[in-house]
Amino acid sequence: MLLLIMCILAFLIWHNNTIVVSHITYSSPKLPESFEGYRILQVSDLHNKDFHGRLTNKIKEAKPDIIVITGDLIDHRKTKLAVAVDFVADIKDIAPIYYVTGNHEQASDERGPLMAALEVLGVHIMDNEYREISLGDEKIGIMGIPDPSIQQRLGGYDWMDQHGYVHSWLLELLKDVETDFNILLSHRPEKFDSYRAAEIDLVFSGHAHGGQIRIPFIGGVIAPHQGLFPKYTSGMHTDAGTSMVVSRGLGNSLFPLRVLNPPEVVVVTLSKA
Numbered sequence: 001m002l003l004l005i006m007c008i009l010a011f012l013i014w015h016n017n018t019i020v021v022s023h024i025t026y027s028s029p030k031l032p033e034s035f036e037g038y039r040i041l042q043v044s045d046l047h048n049k050d051f052h053g054r055l056t057n058k059i060k061e062a063k064p065d066i067i068v069i070t071g072d073l074i075d076h077r078k079t080k081l082a083v084a085v086d087f088v089a090d091i092k093d094i095a096p097i098y099y100v101t102g103n104h105e106q107a108s109d110e111r112g113p114l115m116a117a118l119e120v121l122g123v124h125i126m127d128n129e130y131r132e133i134s135l136g137d138e139k140i141g142i143m144g145i146p147d148p149s150i151q152q153r154l155g156g157y158d159w160m161d162q163h164g165y166v167h168s169w170l171l172e173l174l175k176d177v178e179t180d181f182n183i184l185l186s187h188r189p190e191k192f193d194s195y196r197a198a199e200i201d202l203v204f205s206g207h208a209h210g211g212q213i214r215i216p217f218i219g220g221v222i223a224p225h226q227g228l229f230p231k232y233t234s235g236m237h238t239d240a241g242t243s244m245v246v247s248r249g250l251g252n253s254l255f256p257l258r259v260l261n262p263p264e265v266v267v268v269t270l271s272k273a
């Protein structure tokens with residue numbers, strides 16, 4: 001019995017430290033021709049986990065055109081600023097980095113120093129920002145919104161109106177948008193209805209940690225803000241012209257183990273076909 005428990009523990013430790021690279025092809029006729037084969041690598045929910053260079057190597061091997069980080073780079077319960085900043089410093093020369101905050105950055109006292117350090121490293125901080133990515137004379141848009149819990153920090157927070165915040169931020173951003181094809185970075189997958197209502201083409205989100213424990217043929221068991229058997233924990237979800245990629249993330253927060261749910265890096269390849 002003791003041997004069995006030790007074997008299960010050894011498996012779980014190995015499993016929680018083995019990075020899986022998930023490849024997704026996203027197709028849209030709206031995509032400008034120059035972006036055929038464009039590779040977007042997503043890092044999400046690292047929660048200060050240190051993979052001691054293995055994550056950096058996986059990112060290098062994937063040869064991305066850009067890297068997007070969709071929040072919870074740190075964990076507010078055990079913030080290790082140096083781990084997060086050193087990781088970003090290691091990957092900053094691989095490809096341009098676009099970043100939005102998660103709920104953990106918003107809850108952390110070290111949010112300010114983290115943002116300052118990321119800015120020094122040349123990271124595009126995309127909370128309520130819109131930018132254009134150009135290839136030749138064609139371009140696509142990329143925008144981001146902060147985690148809705150930013151309102152808790154700023155005051156006037158209403159748990160019931162997170163949908164309202166997301167919706168108003170998106171409307172504000174879209175006022176300046178001149179690109180026909182647009183990507184959104186947003187930590188929260190459960191706000192998919194808002195992204196679809198704003199007619200965003202492609203969304204990158206995280207937060208759900210794959211549902212923490214994954215049951216074959218069923219999926220994730222539990223996720224924050226989605227509860228039991230959550231709808232959005234992994235893969236790509238498409239409805240009415242909006243597709244949302246949900247990363248299962250790389251680290252853990254309150255619950256320290258992933259079960260049948262290894263740490264994940266997502267690589268999305270854009271295609272016109």
Ligand SMILES: [Fe+2]
Binds near residue numbers: 187
């Ligand atoms: Fe989160």
